[in-house]
Amino acid sequence: MRPALPPMLRAPRGAAVLPLLLFAAALAALGFLPLWMTSPYALHVMVLIFLAVIQGESWNVLGGYTGQYSVGHAAYFGIGAYATMMLLQYHHLAPWWGVWVSVAVAVGLGVVIGSITFRLRGPYFVLASIAVAEIIRLIALNWTDVTNGAEGILLSDIPPLTIGGRLITDFMSKVPFYYVGLALAAMTIAVNWGVQHSKLGYYFQAIREDQDAAHSLGISLTFYKNVALAISAFFTAASGAFYALYVGFVDPSTVLTVDTSVQIVLICIIGGIGTILGPVVGALVLVPLSEALRSNVIADGLFQLGVSENSRTGQFLKENLAHAHVLIYGVLVVVVILFMPEGVLGFVKGLRRRFAGKAALPAKGEA
Amino acid sequence: MIIFVQSLLSGILVGGVYALIGIGLTIIFGVMRVINFAHGDLLMLGMYLTYFFFASMGIDPFLSIVLTAPVMFVLGAFLQKVFINRVLNALPQNQILLTIGLGLVMSNTVMLLFTSDYRILTTSYSSSALHVAGISISTPLLLSFAITVAITAFLYWFLLKTDTGQAIRATAQDRDAAQLMGIDVKRMSVLATGMGTALAATAGALISPTYYIFPQVGSSFTLKAFVVVVLGGMGSIVGATLGGVVVGATESLAAVYISSGLKELVVFVLFLLVLLFRPAGLLGKSRM
Amino acid sequence: MAAPILEIDRVYKFFGGLAANADVSFSMEPGTILGLIGPNGAGKTTLFNCITGYYPPSRGEVRFEGRRMNGLQPDKVCKLGMARTWQKVRPLAKMTVLDNVMVGALARTNSLREARRAALEQLHVVRLEHKEDHLAGGLPIGERKKLEVARVLATQPRLLLLDEIMGGLNPAESEEIIQLILELKKTGRTQMVIEHDMKAIMRISDRIVVLNSGEKLAEGLPAEIVNNKDVITAYLGDSLE
Numbered sequence: 001m002r003p004a005l006p007p008m009l010r011a012p013r014g015a016a017v018l019p020l021l022l023f024a025a026a027l028a029a030l031g032f033l034p035l036w037m038t039s040p041y042a043l044h045v046m047v048l049i050f051l052a053v054i055q056g057e058s059w060n061v062l063g064g065y066t067g068q069y070s071v072g073h074a075a076y077f078g079i080g081a082y083a084t085m086m087l088l089q090y091h092h093l094a095p096w097w098g099v100w101v102s103v104a105v106a107v108g109l110g111v112v113i114g115s116i117t118f119r120l121r122g123p124y125f126v127l128a129s130i131a132v133a134e135i136i137r138l139i140a141l142n143w144t145d146v147t148n149g150a151e152g153i154l155l156s157d158i159p160p161l162t163i164g165g166r167l168i169t170d171f172m173s174k175v176p177f178y179y180v181g182l183a184l185a186a187m188t189i190a191v192n193w194g195v196q197h198s199k200l201g202y203y204f205q206a207i208r209e210d211q212d213a214a215h216s217l218g219i220s221l222t223f224y225k226n227v228a229l230a231i232s233a234f235f236t237a238a239s240g241a242f243y244a245l246y247v248g249f250v251d252p253s254t255v256l257t258v259d260t261s262v263q264i265v266l267i268c269i270i271g272g273i274g275t276i277l278g279p280v281v282g283a284l285v286l287v288p289l290s291e292a293l294r295s296n297v298i299a300d301g302l303f304q305l306g307v308s309e310n311s312r313t314g315q316f317l318k319e320n321l322a323h324a325h326v327l328i329y330g331v332l333v334v335v336v337i338l339f340m341p342e343g344v345l346g347f348v349k350g351l352r353r354r355f356a357g358k359a360a361l362p363a364k365g366e367a
Numbered sequence: 368m369i370i371f372v373q374s375l376l377s378g379i380l381v382g383g384v385y386a387l388i389g390i391g392l393t394i395i396f397g398v399m400r401v402i403n404f405a406h407g408d409l410l411m412l413g414m415y416l417t418y419f420f421f422a423s424m425g426i427d428p429f430l431s432i433v434l435t436a437p438v439m440f441v442l443g444a445f446l447q448k449v450f451i452n453r454v455l456n457a458l459p460q461n462q463i464l465l466t467i468g469l470g471l472v473m474s475n476t477v478m479l480l481f482t483s484d485y486r487i488l489t490t491s492y493s494s495s496a497l498h499v500a501g502i503s504i505s506t507p508l509l510l511s512f513a514i515t516v517a518i519t520a521f522l523y524w525f526l527l528k529t530d531t532g533q534a535i536r537a538t539a540q541d542r543d544a545a546q547l548m549g550i551d552v553k554r555m556s557v558l559a560t561g562m563g564t565a566l567a568a569t570a571g572a573l574i575s576p577t578y579y580i581f582p583q584v585g586s587s588f589t590l591k592a593f594v595v596v597v598l599g600g601m602g603s604i605v606g607a608t609l610g611g612v613v614v615g616a617t618e619s620l621a622a623v624y625i626s627s628g629l630k631e632l633v634v635f636v637l638f639l640l641v642l643l644f645r646p647a648g649l650l651g652k653s654r655m
Numbered sequence: 656m657a658a659p660i661l662e663i664d665r666v667y668k669f670f671g672g673l674a675a676n677a678d679v680s681f682s683m684e685p686g687t688i689l690g691l692i693g694p695n696g697a698g699k700t701t702l703f704n705c706i707t708g709y710y711p712p713s714r715g716e717v718r719f720e721g722r723r724m725n726g727l728q729p730d731k732v733c734k735l736g737m738a739r740t741w742q743k744v745r746p747l748a749k750m751t752v753l754d755n756v757m758v759g760a761l762a763r764t765n766s767l768r769e770a771r772r773a774a775l776e777q778l779h780v781v782r783l784e785h786k787e788d789h790l791a792g793g794l795p796i797g798e799r800k801k802l803e804v805a806r807v808l809a810t811q812p813r814l815l816l817l818d819e820i821m822g823g824l825n826p827a828e829s830e831e832i833i834q835l836i837l838e839l840k841k842t843g844r845t846q847m848v849i850e851h852d853m854k855a856i857m858r859i860s861d862r863i864v865v866l867n868s869g870e871k872l873a874e875g876l877p878a879e880i881v882n883n884k885d886v887i888t889a890y891l892g893d894s895l896e
Contacts (some may be wrong), residue, residue: 008522069463071463071467075382092462116639116643117639117642117643119643120642120643120646122401122459122460123459123460123463124642124646125465126402126459126460127402127593127597127638127642128639128642128643130590130593131590131593131594131635131638131639131642132639134590134631134635135632135635135636135639138628138629138631138632138635139632140877141628142626142628142629144631152784176449183836189657197767198767199761199765199767199770202754202757202758202761202770203758203761204769205747205750205754206747206750207750209746209747209748209750210745210746210747210748212741212745213728213745213747214740214747214758215728215729215730216707216709216729216730216732216733216738216739216741217730217733217738217759217762217806217807217810218730218733218734218757218759218761218762218810219758219762220728220729220730220731250787258586258590259586262467262471266464269464284705300483303441323473323475323478323479323483324473324479327471327472327475327476327478327479329468329471330467330468330469330470330471330472330475331468331472332468333464333467333471334450334464334465334468334469334472337454337457337461337464337465337468338450338453338465340453341457341461
């Protein structure tokens with residue numbers, strides 16, 4: 001019996017029709033969702049999930065496929081956020097134009113950084129990526145004339161989007177953000193699919209598996225790592241711009257910290273790196289969990305289960321559980337690394353393989 | 368000139384504490400080849416323990432090290448046995464993520480228990496200073512430096528002269544060879560993590576009279592510890608000592624001559640330059 | 656006499672003060688097999704690394720088809736038609752056998768379909784086509800070695816450098832590799848082979864170069880090498896007597 005392979009590792013044979021149909025169906029369903037689901041909070045959670053998907057899928061191209069563990073993606077996220085906000089707030093450039101500028105800056109800077117740091121390997125690359133992101137954070141913090149320093153930039157308003165004099169949206173509700181987020185998320189998923197089913201995907205994975213072997217097979221390491229970084233930085237910056245416009249505020253301590261970088265990595269690690277679905281699973285696990293904690297859903301649930309709201313424990317839970325969402329990130333990553341190093345997706349696949357294997361054994365008469 | 372000497376001196380004094388942080392990180396790395404991203408959080412725990420001993424029992428922060436260090440040693444040994452030991456053969460990135468996760472758990476647990484308020488530990492000598500030839504030296508900084516020197520001297524003695532110390536160094540040099548020679552490598556790993564943790568916590572205790580104490584204080588020290596260790600060459604204790612002093616002095620001089628906001632930036636640029644051009648550290652190849 | 660396909664011209668490689676290769680010169684005729692032998696630490700793999708761009712020679716020149724190769728990166732070297740295998744095999748562990756070979760084939764094409772066709776062809780050459788769907792990391796050593804050859808062949812090299820391709824194989828597997836090398840010779844490929852198995856190297860090589868302590872000790876036909884006094888004392892002494 002051949003060992004079962006994750007589909008991503010298998011060579012594509014003809015068009016993968018079923019996944020494509022599923023993807024289209026999911027997209028259509030999500031497209032109609034706001035017609036039925038009008039609660040601003042529910043929409044808000046969906047926007048956060050889209051954001052996490054965009055971030056995770058973007059990081060995945062560099063960290064998952066190419067194996068370059070950047071823990072400095074806050075740099076590109078922050079640049080996307082800052083540049084878009086500065087262009088809009090100080091130069092009145094509409095965000096749908098500004099985002100291109102900010103994305104170009106992020107990609108350009110990324111390639112410069114990449115050309116310098118990609119000769120480092122393993123933990124040294126990780127450390128360098130952190131250092132670069134910290135340098136950019138410190139610049140944003142100290143270059144007060146341009147970035148407004150620690151106070152950050154507060155957006156007054158987003159101009160309404162009109163095409164040919166017709167108003168498309170005025171960005172007053174969460175619905176336009178929902179659709180922009182959905183479109184970006186779908187786009188990054190499509191990009192990952194495209195990478196996986198092209199020469200790039202083969203080369204990226206070869207670099208991940210063994211740099212020296214890849215090099216000797218005609219793969220230019222610096223070039224292809226930079227291509228991966230450029231794709232990754234492009235969409236990470238776009239997600240930064242999207243986030244900044246949605247929240248209406250940026251400052252160094254929300255978009256440029258090591259924590260931001262770590263959270264981007266965690267989305268992929270928890271879901272399963274180097275797979276298309278991994279970041280989606282990661283986002284679906286992380287965002288609802290941390291939102292549930294933030295909004296005290298869990299504390300309320302515990303009260304319903306009989307924990308007295310007025311006891312000391314109850315008071316403690318009520319006051320503090322809302323702050324625990326980052327703690328959950330920590331616990332999750334420890335659990336995932338120790339018990340499911342290939343992420344939730346890999347874990348589920350492993351279980352399935354095990355059960356399938358058990359079922360197959362008696363049939364082959366090997367019991 | 369006075370300003371230069373003044374800032375260089377206080378930089379070196381602070382650098383002593385950085386060296387202690389770096390030595391802890393480098394011992395852990397040396398013995399297990401694991402980069403501990405929770406190092407700053409261990410330091411943070413040391414600060415809170417010190418604060419606790421001071422606030423509830425009135426024990427002087429420098430004296431309470433004799434309590435803090437052993438407690439944190441045990442915690443470090445526990446972390447090694449339960450968590451780090453399981454990823455010794457995993458991909459480096461998974462080791463890194465595990466320690467990042469542990470760090471997040473520590474800092475956020477402290478935040479849950481004690482809120483994210485800044486705490487200040489004020490001793491009778493917190494703001495006193497010695498004045499010599501126009502130069503003023505902060506008393507707590509001087510005291511902490513003296514303790515650092517004593518601990519470092521003890522560490523050198525321990526690693527060079529005792530059997531256990533030599534076993535740790537042998538493990539750091541070549542884990543497989545050490546195992547073949549009958550060294551209990553597992554025990555050395557537990558010891559090393561315990562020591563590294565105790566050193567980080569000691570550094571935390573030493574800076575507690577002069578720094579704000581809050582749950583997120585660790586992350587900037589984690590980064591600083593990397594700089595110190597990479598400057599000196601990963602795994603080298605002499606290198607970490609030197610690296611600590613270099614980072615302290617660089618920060619202090621950059622704060623005076625460039626801008627206090629940019630002092631960390633200067634350090635990170637230095638860090639990148641060393642990573643790129645002298646990846647084995649300023650001292651080159653030497654280990655422990 | 657045809658123009659040499661590869662010329663090694665007074666190549667030195669220093670590590671610190673140590674010379675891993677010193678003043679090594681020889682050349683190869685197209686379509687021939689050259690055996691590179693020598694005791695452990697003689698500098699064989701170092702020479703491979705210098706030739707294939709893993710690091711540049713400290714002094715001297717490597718010319719491939721008349722072109723100076725010094726300082727070219729390994730990927731460039733591969734594109735120019737010279738490819739090597741690794742002494743310690745380096746499968747792309749989490750990719751399938753077919754994908755491994757496709758990575759090699761993609762050096763010559765951008766089309767996945769074309770690469771797949773070329774890869775299957777090479778898998779057929781090394782007789783590994785029945786394993787195309789297996790993960791490369793799970794193969795036994797003999798098949799890993801074959802995979803390594805198939806992957807390198809897929810880059811369409813005119814000169815192939817095989818570094819201890821029979822190391823760790825059982826006699827039957829070694830024989831398969833020998834047959835493979837001889838088949839490749841028939842297709843006109845030039846091959847340089849590092850090998851410890853003397854019987855094998857004598858059988859397949861047209862010429863042999865002996866390295867000792869980084870220097871070239873002798874060069875000649877297999878029959879000449881077997882009878883060379885220096886070689887016998889320096890190296891063959893132990894293994895043949």
